[in-house]
């Protein structure tokens with residue numbers, strides 16, 4: 206008991222007091238949970254040891270404890286994310302309000318500046334008028350002087366001319382009136398000038414005031430912007446942490462729509478595959494593998510639509526805009542619906558087209574470079590080239606792969622996206638087999654480069670989305686392939702085996718991962734080598750006759766599910782002047 210209390214006190218100090226000192230709410234909650242669980246566990250352990258009770262209670266409690274800690278952590282991260290969302294929405298509102306206020310101030314400012322310029326014009330015209338009046342006045346004075354001079358009698362004695370007194374009076378009256386009106390005009394102009402000056406002063410004051418207010422608003426706006434930037438960065442990191450908690454490799458199972466309306470249980474030795482419905486979406490009971498079987502989502506139900514399938518992958522696809530390399534693979538037996546899931550029919554497109562349309566929503570500008578190639582019998586063919594030539598080769602540079610000479614098309618509209626995908630699909634090798642009328646005889650890889658720019662923080666990112674529709678695995682005994690179909694089937698099965706070997710090596714963290722065993726795995730290396738996010742569709746058939754393949758496909762899915770890629774890495778880029786930025 207002394208040992209227990211020592212450990213409890215130590216745990217209390219480490220997990221409760223220390224986090225309180227560093228005051229991080231998230232760490233405090235997590236640590237309090239850990240502390241409580243550890244203490245509780247110790248008490249139970251103590252009770253079990255001294256009472257010699259069943260040890261399984263202790264085991265199940267340990268399991269429960271770690272489950273509770275994991276749940277609380279995820280829940281906290283989720284709540285923190287929601288709180289950040291609220292703060293961001295609030296800040297965005299404030300930002301918009303401030304923008305509006307600044308706009309109004311700018312309008313008022315420009316109006317006032319207009320007033321000032323019109324007043325200045327009026328003052329100038331008044332000044333001109335005054336100068337004219339003064340010139341008139343001078344002229345009148347001159348006239349008066351000359352008239353007076355003309356009325357002064359000559360010095361020499363000459364016979365006095367008869368003075369025209371009435372004319373003289375008339376001139377004097379005129380002069381008086383002129384003087385009076387001149388004075389009136391002068392005083393009026395002076396008053397108007399003073400008024401104008403006063404108005405000008407007032408206008409200048411109000412311009413200065415609005416300038417000050419504008420400066421304050423700008424400072425406030427800048428503050429709000431920096432706060433928004435901080436919150437957005439935090440939200441993004443929380444979102445990615447949540448993604449990492451859910452796992453960087455995710456597996457979804459999709460079952461092809463069946464022609465039969467009433468499905469009964471499909472049985473194979475100790476495996477029962479039950480019919481599925483929205484009410485009962487989990488349909489796989491793998492008794493001997495039960496403890497190993499683990500999928501992210503319960504196996505998706507029969508009626509799941511193309512849109513629902515896409516929505517399931519959306520969180521992973523969206524990471525591309527944050528600069529992560531993302532890969533989506535469709536794996537399954539021939540005829541199980543891989544091409545339907547990835548490409549889909551015209552009126553109900555699949556993940557390939559929907560993901561590009563999704564990036565269009567984020568995109569400010571108009572294009573994303575897209576490339577499409579197929580791996581047919583271990584040779585690489587460009588599906589978008591207008592002049593097909595020699596097969597392409599893979600160039601390996603460290604961890605990154607490139608295919609020199611591969612056509613990259615810039616899609617500008619939604620019609621372009623569909624058109625490009627249709628062109629690639631048309632050029633892909635397909636043939637009719639016993640299992641599928643239009644069976645893909647090659648692996649299809651669509652690569653999409655996504656440049657993202659955060660408008661607020663100015664950070665630029667670049668991610669690559671790789672969409673891969675694998676050719677279907679097939680048992681030669683069932684397809685009864687011959688000639689060219691047999692060669693194709695052998696190449697397909699060989700590369701799929703290489704892919705399974707890569708996942709098996711990744712699962713047990715082997716030192717050597719056999720990426721070089723096939724062109725498919727070599728090309729997919731950047732997406733499977735640890736710093737990417739991956740999403741795997743395992744497509745299965747609902748038919749009883751396909752149960753062997755269904756079980757093997759589900760086992761592949763289960764094995765992929767147990768792979769844990771290391772922490773995904775973001776590709777941050779310095780700011781560039783390219784126009785094709787997806788802004789989030």
Ligand SMILES: Nc1ncnc2c1ncn2[C@@H]1O[C@H](COP(=O)(O)OP(=O)(O)OP(=O)(O)O)[C@@H](O)[C@H]1O
Pocket residue numbers: 460461462537538539540541542543544545546641643644645646675676677678744
């Ligand atoms: N969810 C679904 N709803 C409706 N029809 C589907 C669905 N999934 C598959 N199909 C149909 O099943 C047939 C086979 O599908 P698809 O060609 O996609 O299989 P596949 O796995 O790509 O085969 P392969 O590997 O031989 O190319 C197609 O006619 C397709 O329209």
